[in-house]
Amino acid sequence: MTNFAVGIFVARSVSVSDFGAYALAFSAYCLALGVSRALSAEPFAVRFVTNEPESLKQARAGVFGVALATGLASVALAALLSLVIPAEHRSLVLCLGFVLPGLLVQDNARQVLFTAGRGRSAFNNDLLWALLLIPAFAAVFFAGAVTAATLILAWGAAATVAGVVGCWQCRTVPSLKQVPSWLHSQRRLWPRYLVEGAAINGSQQATYFVVGAVAGLAAVGELKLVLVLLGPVNVLVQGVGVVAVPEATRAIAAGRKRFVRVMAMFSVLVGFGAFLWGLSVSALPVSWGVAVVGQGWLTASVLVLPLFLVQVLNGIKTGSAVGLRGMCAASTSMWTRVAASLISVASSVIGAATAGVQGAAWGLVAAAAINAALWQVQFRRVLATHSFPANEQGSSRHPVGPVSTERNRGPR
Known part of the structure; x- marks a missing residue:
């Protein structure tokens, strides 16, 4: 906030x-x-x-x-x-x-x-x-x-x-x-996490710089204005993200069913929250948007629909991304993130070159849809081979007392 x-x-x-x-x-x-x-x-x-x-x-x-x-x-x-x-x-x-x-x-x-x-x-x-x-x-x-x-x-x-x-x-x-x-x-984890972080932020940076190069700094400002009003979704994402990995680790200790259910909950929470807030901003009168963020909203408002769809689709993949972290599948998570980032950059570049800032925004929508499916496939693949505690068959209760998270530490 x-x-x-x-x-x-x-x-x-x-x-x-x-x-x-x-x-x-x-x-x-x-x-x-x-x-x-x-x-x-x-x-x-x-x-x-x-x-x-x-x-x-x-x-x-x-x-x-x-x-x-x-x-x-x-x-x-x-x-x-x-x-x-x-x-x-x-x-x-x-x-x-x-x-x-x-x-x-x-x-x-x-x-x-x-x-x-x-x-x-x-x-x-x-x-x-x-x-x-x-x-x-x-x-x-x-x-x-x-x-x-x-x-x-x-x-x-x-x-x-x-x-x-x-x-x-x-x-x-x-x-x-x-x-x-x-x-x-922590040398088995942080290099892969660093590549992931670079891929996430690098793709965002690339999108801004490409739009700025093609359509000017004002176009970057328009994108950012819309993202400002969609900011409460980022509050939700950050709030979930800060607790998600520790909770995923605890859910693994409670068994496969509990883990899958918690990961699904994360996806539903973020995706549905993004959908509700996106609808609210879409229904916002233009005059109200101008009152909040200034005159730039007159031209930026056309980007609301594609950018809120991007947030919904990104929300849907939340559980899959968190689940891979919780299972210590650092290598799989890293390469999935790199592939997803390349798809996002390529789509935004093609869109910006074709139709300016609006083309870049809709290119991000297409990339987000592909990436949501990619993350789900990778999550299911790792889940099928991951070793869960022996008590997973029949109990989804929270473990009592502290749980050990030292097993399965190697990257996958």
């Missing part, structure tokens, strides 16, 4: 072209976030649902250390990029780079808390971030310096404070010394 709020603020405060530049900067943040999660939080969620306190303490220090190291590397990269990009966008890149360490640490704190089953603590941390945005944004507006760069700076500064509090909640101090040992111990 904080991301949604920032998108609304920026959309109402800058031109459509500047909003397109903001969209590219936010995509870069998502790329850094994907790298950080692949290296740290996602392996942690698979292998440390339950573990001995001492090993958990060391693992958490490594996880936070990786997030901090990724953020610091992003700062250096932002500084280098600022030397070659146009002067009007330089401050945006520098501000984003400056707040990335705090953003990544806060995200890892959320992930670690949810993996430990401390959902209330994770919620309180995100609530703190949201509350801190009020004085942060107010300071920007009262100073009369409202730009995409200053709003991102305020947003990231609030996240940094929440990240520090998150470290306190986890009783963990980020340790850069633990980074090498963490990466070595």
Whole structure:
């Protein structure tokens, strides 16, 4: 919801072209976030649902250390990029780079808390971030310096404070010394997760850059405006995603039937939620859209239907993607993600070249339909050969007490 709020603020405060530049900067943040999660939080969620306190303490220090190291590397990269990009966008890149360490640490704190089953603590941390945005944004507006760069700076500064509090909640101090040992111990998972994250964010980045090259930054801004109003679906996806892998691991311990049912529930929840919200945005009067995100909605509104269909189809594959993670089928998941990303990029490129931004949007719909079927096929293939606990025949009850997730650790 904080991301949604920032998108609304920026959309109402800058031109459509500047909003397109903001969209590219936010995509870069998502790329850094994907790298950080692949290296740290996602392996942690698979292998440390339950573990001995001492090993958990060391693992958490490594996880936070990786997030901090990724953020610091992003700062250096932002500084280098600022030397070659146009002067009007330089401050945006520098501000984003400056707040990335705090953003990544806060995200890892959320992930670690949810993996430990401390959902209330994770919620309180995100609530703190949201509350801190009020004085942060107010300071920007009262100073009369409202730009995409200053709003991102305020947003990231609030996240940094929440990240520090998150470290306190986890009783963990980020340790850069633990980074090498963490990466070595999780070497069977994070390289594949990293490729997956690069494929996800790379395909999104490619779509934006292709549309920008073919139709201009204003077209990128139009895409982003629609995605802003469809943002509550991303809230749902992120909410499900942060708990899905730990819950998949627990469901595996309860048996095959329980696991399949939980994965189906994830798909229905996200897909149906996307459908309901997409219908709501489609029925929104144009004047209301203009009131929320500005005049750019007059041209962007034609993209609502294809983009909400993309979200529905992506929601349908949620259970399959999470299920592969839960079964530690890292190799299968990686190659499926790479194939799906290539399909998405190819479809958007063909669509953009044929019919501009609308063609790109409908190309993404076609790709999402193909990819949903691809993920389901791969999930069923791995499920047929996966080894479940011996008590799976006849009981779908939750296991009592902590469950071990150390079996089947090798990638498939």
